[in-house]
Amino acid sequence: MAETRLHAAPERWSGLSPIKFVLLVAVLALIVASMTQVAPTPKQLADGVPGMIRLADRMMPPNLDPVFLTRIFWRIVETFQIALVGAAIGILLSLPIGWLAARGVTPLGRGGYLVKAFVSLLRTIPDLVWALLFVATVGLGAVAGTMTIVVDTIGFCGRFFAEAIEDAEKEPQEALSVIGAGKVSIFFGAILPDTAPSMINTSLFALEKAVRSSVVLGLVGAGGIGQELKVAFDLFQYQNASTIILAIFVVVLLMEWATDRLRASLQ
Numbered sequence: 001m002a003e004t005r006l007h008a009a010p011e012r013w014s015g016l017s018p019i020k021f022v023l024l025v026a027v028l029a030l031i032v033a034s035m036t037q038v039a040p041t042p043k044q045l046a047d048g049v050p051g052m053i054r055l056a057d058r059m060m061p062p063n064l065d066p067v068f069l070t071r072i073f074w075r076i077v078e079t080f081q082i083a084l085v086g087a088a089i090g091i092l093l094s095l096p097i098g099w100l101a102a103r104g105v106t107p108l109g110r111g112g113y114l115v116k117a118f119v120s121l122l123r124t125i126p127d128l129v130w131a132l133l134f135v136a137t138v139g140l141g142a143v144a145g146t147m148t149i150v151v152d153t154i155g156f157c158g159r160f161f162a163e164a165i166e167d168a169e170k171e172p173q174e175a176l177s178v179i180g181a182g183k184v185s186i187f188f189g190a191i192l193p194d195t196a197p198s199m200i201n202t203s204l205f206a207l208e209k210a211v212r213s214s215v216v217l218g219l220v221g222a223g224g225i226g227q228e229l230k231v232a233f234d235l236f237q238y239q240n241a242s243t244i245i246l247a248i249f250v251v252v253l254l255m256e257w258a259t260d261r262l263r264a265s266l267q
Contacts, residue, residue, distance in 0.1 A: 055238065072228060072244060079215060082214040094153065094154050101118075101119055102161075119159055122158070135221050153210060156206050175190075
C-alpha cells in the first residue's frame with residue numbers, strides 16, 4: 001500500500017483531465033514562444049543601460065524655478081479635480097448599474113446580462129482610447145479627462161458592486177420579500193447595508209486608480225499634469241520632466257496614504 005502511494009500522482013494533479021493537461025501545455029508553449037518574440041534579450045538590456053544612464057544624467061537636477069513650480073502646482077490641482085469629480089460621478093452611477101447587472105437580484109431579469117456586458121465594454125477599452133474619443137467630441141481639456149475617469153470608474157466599480165450585491169446575505173432579502181417588500185425596498189433595506197463596507201472599499205480603490213489614470217490622460221490632451229509632462233519630453237526639457245515625475249510621485253503617495261487611513265478608520 002505504501003509503495004502504491006509513493007508512485008501515485010499528487011492530489012493537485014489527480015483531477016487533471018487529458019484535455020486540461022493539453023490546454024496547460026499549450027498555454028505554457030504560447031508563453032515561451034511569445035517570450036522569444038517580444039521579451040527583451042540580455043543584449044538589448046545591456047545596450048540600453050548606457051542610454052538610460054545618459055537620460056537620468058540629463059534629468060538631474062530637477063527644475064526648482066518658482067514660476068515653473070507654481071505652474072506645476074496648478075496642473076496638479078487640476079489633475080486631482082479630474083480624478084475626484086470623475087470618480088465621484090462614476091461611483092454614484094455604478095451603484096444602480098451594479099444593481100441592474102447583479103445576477104439573481106436585478107429587476108431586469110435576463111436583461112441584466114446586457115447591463116453586465118455594457119460594464120465589460122467600458123472596462124475593456126483602455127483609458128487612453130476613451131480619452132481620445134472624448135477629446136474628439138468635447139475638445140481638449142479637463143472635461144474630456146473627467147468624462148474618461150467617469151467611464152473608467154463605472155467599468156471598475158460596476159463589476160465589483162455587482163459581485164458584492166450577488167454575494168449579499170439572502171436571509172434579510174427573503175424576510176423583506178415575505179412581508180411584501182418590492183425590489184427597490186429590498187435593495188435599500190437589506191442589500192445596501194450588507195454590501196456598504198465592500199462598496200466603500202472598492203470606491204477608495206477606484207479613487208486611487210482615478211488619480212493614476214488622470215496623470216496620463218494629459219498625454220492625449222485630456223487635461224492635467226500629463227500635458228506638461230508631454231511638452232517637457234517633446235521639447236527635450238528633461239529637468240522639467242524630472243520635476244513633474246517627482247510631483248506625480250508625491251501626489252500618488254499622498255493619495256495612497258489618505259485612502260489607507262480611511263480604510264483603517266472604517267474597519
